[in-house]
Amino acid sequence: MSEQALPVIGPSSQVIMHFDLKLSDGSAADSTRVNKKPAKLVMGDGSLTPNFEACLLGLKAGDKKSFELGPDDAFGQSNPDNIHHMDRSRFSGDMAIEPGTIIAFAQPDGSEVPGIVRSVAGDSVTVDFNHPLAGQTVVFDVEIIDVINA
Structure with a gap:
């Protein structure tokens, strides 16, 4: 065999x-x-x-x-077009927004995409949607x- x-x-x-x-x-x-x-x-x-x-x-x-x-x-590669500056008012008031936080963002089609908070300066939050x-x-x-x- x-x-x-x-x-x-x-x-x-x-x-x-x-x-x-x-x-x-x-x-x-x-x-x-x-x-x-x-x-x-x-x-x-x-x-x-x-x-x-x-x-x-x-x-x-x-x-x-x-x-x-x-x-x-x-x-x-990291794409600079996937890094967005958002106003702090777009996040719920009780949400902890600090560098390194990963947040799920709703897409128009209902799906979610993760974004990583890179920096917070006053009312401006920089979010990176590139793969980590x-x-x-x-x-x-x-x-x-x-x-x-x-």
Whole structure:
């Protein structure tokens, strides 16, 4: 009896994996291991950048890999057009507004987008709608749990 080959990650595979995301200085940014719940994703669905997906192609269950992605391949560059100055009156009076606070803002379509308060000066609040890791080089450590090919 020959051992059946494990499926490898291809352009439309469903992948279940654990990942640890670190900044280039080694500090932890995110991990699926914290909640002991692996991530599930579908290759090619647009949730990952093409270069991130390219790093996963060919891996199979049990594989572990570490790779570094620059800002353009990970979360993009910080876009100055995504930084907005807002009047303090747009926030509820009892809301603590201080640098580092993350606030959910309603979009016209009803969805929400997170913004990070960067500074408060008098009645002016500067809010950054860029991804918190925009402009950062990141290191992904992945462990592939399962690969399902349709």
